Amino acid sequence: KALQGSQTRKLDAFTKMFYLLVKTMKENHAATLKGLADICQPKPKRELSYYYLEGISGVRVPDDDEDWTTSAMEQVFGPIAHGVLDLLVKMLPLEDTPLWFDSIEDALATFQVEFARPEFTVAPPDVFEELTSDDAIALIAFWGIGQAFLRGAGEGWEINLTYMAKYDVRPGYEKYGARAIFDRNQELSSIYCSYNDKWVFKDKDSGSDLWEHAKWMWKATLGMALTGTTHLAQVHWVVANAAHIGCREKLGQDHPIRKVLKVFLFNTGAVNYASTSKLFPKDSFLQRVSSLTNEGLVNLIQDSVCSFKYETYPDFIAAKSLGPALCHLPLVADALPVWEAFHAFFKGYVDVFYADDAAVAADSELGEYWACVETRGDPESPLKYGLPALTRAALVDHLAHHAFTVTAWHELVGGLVPYVTTPTGMPAKVRPGTEVMDVQTFVHGLCITGLTGLRQPQLLGDWTHLMPERPAAARHLHGVLMKTLQGISAEIDARNASAPCATRRRRVDSFNPRTFECSVSA
Numbered sequence: 001k002a003l004q005g006s007q008t009r010k011l012d013a014f015t016k017m018f019y020l021l022v023k024t025m026k027e028n029h030a031a032t033l034k035g036l037a038d039i040c041q042p043k044p045k046r047e048l049s050y051y052y053l054e055g056i057s058g059v060r061v062p063d064d065d066e067d068w069t070t071s072a073m074e075q076v077f078g079p080i081a082h083g084v085l086d087l088l089v090k091m092l093p094l095e096d097t098p099l100w101f102d103s104i105e106d107a108l109a110t111f112q113v114e115f116a117r118p119e120f121t122v123a124p125p126d127v128f129e130e131l132t133s134d135d136a137i138a139l140i141a142f143w144g145i146g147q148a149f150l151r152g153a154g155e156g157w158e159i160n161l162t163y164m165a166k167y168d169v170r171p172g173y174e175k176y177g178a179r180a181i182f183d184r185n186q187e188l189s190s191i192y193c194s195y196n197d198k199w200v201f202k203d204k205d206s207g208s209d210l211w212e213h214a215k216w217m218w219k220a221t222l223g224m225a226l227t228g229t230t231h232l233a234q235v236h237w238v239v240a241n242a243a244h245i246g247c248r249e250k251l252g253q254d255h256p257i258r259k260v261l262k263v264f265l266f267n268t269g270a271v272n273y274a275s276t277s278k279l280f281p282k283d284s285f286l287q288r289v290s291s292l293t294n295e296g297l298v299n300l301i302q303d304s305v306c307s308f309k310y311e312t313y314p315d316f317i318a319a320k321s322l323g324p325a326l327c328h329l330p331l332v333a334d335a336l337p338v339w340e341a342f343h344a345f346f347k348g349y350v351d352v353f354y355a356d357d358a359a360v361a362a363d364s365e366l367g368e369y370w371a372c373v374e375t376r377g378d379p380e381s382p383l384k385y386g387l388p389a390l391t392r393a394a395l396v397d398h399l400a401h402h403a404f405t406v407t408a409w410h411e412l413v414g415g416l417v418p419y420v421t422t423p424t425g426m427p428a429k430v431r432p433g434t435e436v437m438d439v440q441t442f443v444h445g446l447c448i449t450g451l452t453g454l455r456q457p458q459l460l461g462d463w464t465h466l467m468p469e470r471p472a473a474a475r476h477l478h479g480v481l482m483k484t485l486q487g488i489s490a491e492i493d494a495r496n497a498s499a500p501c502a503t504r505r506r507r508v509d510s511f512n513p514r515t516f517e518c519s520v521s522a
Helices: 013-031 070-077 084-092 104-115 134-143 163-167 208-252 258-266 267-281 285-289 292-305 313-319 330-353 357-362 366-372 394-415 439-451 472-496
Strands: 050-054 058-060 152-153 156-160 177-180 188-195 197-201
Touching: 013 084, 013 285, 050 208, 050 267, 058 208, 058 267, 134 156, 134 208, 134 285, 163 177, 163 208, 177 208, 188 208, 188 267, 188 313, 197 208, 208 258, 208 267, 208 292, 208 330, 208 366, 208 394, 258 330, 258 366, 258 394, 267 285, 285 292, 285 439, 313 330, 313 394, 330 394, 330 472, 357 394, 366 394
Parallel strands: none
Antiparallel strands: 050 058, 152 156, 156 177, 177 188, 188 197
16 A cells, blocks of 8 residues: 555556565664664674675675664564565566656655655755756766765866766666766866767767766766765775774773763664664665666675775875865865864774873783784685774774764765755666656655654764763863854854855765764665
8 A cells, every 4th residue: 555646656556565575664663763872882792693795705794783673673674574574576577668757747646645744754954956967967976976086187187987887787777987077177078878878979970879887877876876886885884884893892882982982882783783684685675676686786795895995084185186276165164173183082082091002002902803804704714904004193083983973974975865855866777768756666766764763863963971981081072062062063164154166166064073073874
């Protein structure tokens, strides 16, 4: 009885099950929503049990979470038991026959009726007026999620996602892979598409079918690269997962590093177990939302976890070679102060508990944690995290990297809602000869982003109960961090108030601490 609109009622049974699963998860989550004060103290370290991703080496995720009983976690994050879901997936065929809306207005009406409710889709803090024009592509690249892949190139910039062409897609779809070039004025000038191995140029192709389709393919490739590579594989299954395992298996419940990371790891076990066991398996949600074959999806995830590179955020920005002309972008102007705030907080905290490098080296539990993170939480893994030798400075960098990644960076790369609420937005798959989503693609995208509405407690708040009581300087640092982040938020609000202008083309809240959750959400 799910999805009873004029077109959505014709959707396949799997899509309807997907919608009901997300709806049930969100209802259960709302009924059991926890705040910062409800986050439990760390529990004694112990050996964990794991869920393994079939076909992926170097990734295993704990199948429990210390903030939830197993039954409560399954009720919220897995209302369909894992074995039953596997059976349903096998019973319900992967259906790719297209079904089309009667019009764009019909699709928007479907969104309003079926999805535009607070209990399903969280309203995005920043929206686009439209997502099809050349200017919209530039806004996505410089003032949206494209910033994650933006790099300097000659006298301008580029977002090169041609690596996505190597992953096989199902019949009826065009393969991913695109590269967009932007000139010195930050305007879109040309696009290369892998599916037809052709370049199109604004000065001679603008307005043509090839030009419009190239923009459509670039958007689809960007969305899939961001979701598969950056968001799921690297943020969730490498960064958050490695620290979660290291803390629970190697650090005692009263260890100062375990306690200060607790807020940044809240719900990580439950969320990562749900994402791996529900989204990833063959023919399940992630494959059906995309156009990838099972082999294509497995190869994408494997390559993504292999290509993860540990580095500080300032080094990440420097390697992009963006140049001084882009110093006002949110990626720089908003995000770097957040990194610096986290870094200062953790430096002060580490200084409280470790007088020098010798004190760090003498902490055997910390050494075991460091080694565990380096193996990404799996001693049998052939993949390494990339940590340097353990020193006070290296520890501060690592803690800042983890906190920044699961809060600020996750807010950027997981924020797809503004891009999928219109059928001309950002598709997850591309059919030949069309630049609008079919009904199934539109609904699948809304369901996936609906999962991101399983929000965690906001970071800006009081979580001092999780920090050591003594020495008092440790908890004092929490207040300093909150004040600093609130100041950064006020500065971003002021910049947003000036938009649109030359140095703030649109309102952007991706790196606004006011929007940060304390840890990775679904």
